[in-house]
Amino acid sequence: MTNPNLTHLYFLLDRSGSMQTIVDDTVGGFDAFIAEQRMSPGECRVTLAQFDDHYEEVYADRPIADVPSLVLQPRGTTALLDSIGRLLTDAGQRLAALPEDQRPGTVVVGIMTDGMENASREWAHPQIKQLIEKQTQDYQWQFLYLGADQDAIEVGMSIGVGAGHAVTYGRGKVKQAMAATAANVTRYREARAGGMPAPAAAMLAEFTEEQRRDAQD
Numbered sequence: 001m002t003n004p005n006l007t008h009l010y011f012l013l014d015r016s017g018s019m020q021t022i023v024d025d026t027v028g029g030f031d032a033f034i035a036e037q038r039m040s041p042g043e044c045r046v047t048l049a050q051f052d053d054h055y056e057e058v059y060a061d062r063p064i065a066d067v068p069s070l071v072l073q074p075r076g077t078t079a080l081l082d083s084i085g086r087l088l089t090d091a092g093q094r095l096a097a098l099p100e101d102q103r104p105g106t107v108v109v110g111i112m113t114d115g116m117e118n119a120s121r122e123w124a125h126p127q128i129k130q131l132i133e134k135q136t137q138d139y140q141w142q143f144l145y146l147g148a149d150q151d152a153i154e155v156g157m158s159i160g161v162g163a164g165h166a167v168t169y170g171r172g173k174v175k176q177a178m179a180a181t182a183a184n185v186t187r188y189r190e191a192r193a194g195g196m197p198a199p200a201a202a203m204l205a206e207f208t209e210e211q212r213r214d215a216q217d
Contacts, residue, residue, distance in 0.1 A: 004105040007044045007189050008061070008095075009037065012087050014113035016052040018149075019074040022114065022174050029178030030070045036182040038064050042193050045104070047091065051083035052076025053119040061094070080113055081120035081128050084159065088131055106192045107141040108185055108205075114148035114171065116155070125158050132160030140198035142188060142205055146177050164206030170217025180211035 011030075019026065037044055044064040049057045053076045059067070088109070095103050135141040145156035145166040156166030169177035184205045191201035207215075 001100065002103040002105040003043075003101060004195075005042045005193065006104040007040075007042060007106040007108065007192075008047065008091075008104040009044060009064075009185070010047045010087060010091055010107070010109045011049070012083055012109070012111045013048065013050050013070075013072070014052075014078065014080070014115065015050040015072055015074050016076050016078045016113075016115055017074050018078075018115050019072065022148075022171050023072050023074060025172075025174035026112075026178075027070045027072055029175040032175070033178045033182040033185075034064065034067050036186060037189075040186050040189050042189065044189075047087075049083065049087050051079060053079045055079070055083045055086045057090070077119040078113065078115040078117055079119040079121075080111075080115075080117040081123040081125065081159075083120075084111060084128050085123040085131065088135060092135070106189060106198075107135075107139070108144070108188065109135075109141055110144045110146070110181060110185075111161075112146040116150055129158065129160040136160065142198065142202060144181060144184070144205065146181065148174075162202075162206075165202070167207040167212055167215055169215040172217050173215045176211075177215040180207060180215060183211075 045061050046064050046067050047060045132143055143161045145161040146169055147155055148169050148171055152166045152168040153163045188201050188205040191204050
């Protein structure tokens with residue numbers, strides 16, 4: 001069986017040019033998210049990727065104690081679908097190569113963007129939706145989608161992320177959105193560590209109405 005005491009957090013972060021106006025808040029919000037996850041019980045490893053019209057893996061499978069402060073340099077356009085596809089296929093291949101008892105019992109994937117897809121060439125919405133739904137249903141991965149300047153629930157659902165696990169945030173409320181995400185991931189991880197099945201624990205990772213209001217400008 002997989003390791004019930006191990007969580008792997010995957011985070012895909014938009015660094016396209018439009019992120020320039022919210023760089024400082026994004027860095028502060030992400031660093032605060034990591035700081036809170038360090039305090040949660042159990043072992044945790046982190047993989048971070050950034051994207052514009054190119055995909056970059058910043059670090060992979062890093063112990064959360066060794067995660068550095070975020071460095072974000074906005075540029076380029078938004079190849080969201082290609083980047084999700086790359087992150088998930090890379091993650092799946094690496095986990096499949098591990099002995100089962102070394103695979104994480106809990107996997108959380110966070111996707112954060114402030115723009116709409118406009119540059120992908122390899123993946124389309126139906127393919128990404130099928131991939132995310134497969135990872136959710138077959139492997140109990142938990143996905144969260146944070147989107148600014150869009151209806152994040154609609155966009156999230158178009159790629160297979162449940163409505164409860166998507167939140168629209170205002171450009172001036174990045175830190176609030178990340179704080180809500182941190183709180184929800186903490187609850188989810190604690191429930192999973194306590195033996196709660198992933199489908200039941202998923203409810204604890206949903207954004208509340210209060211969190212949604214706080215994330216709006």
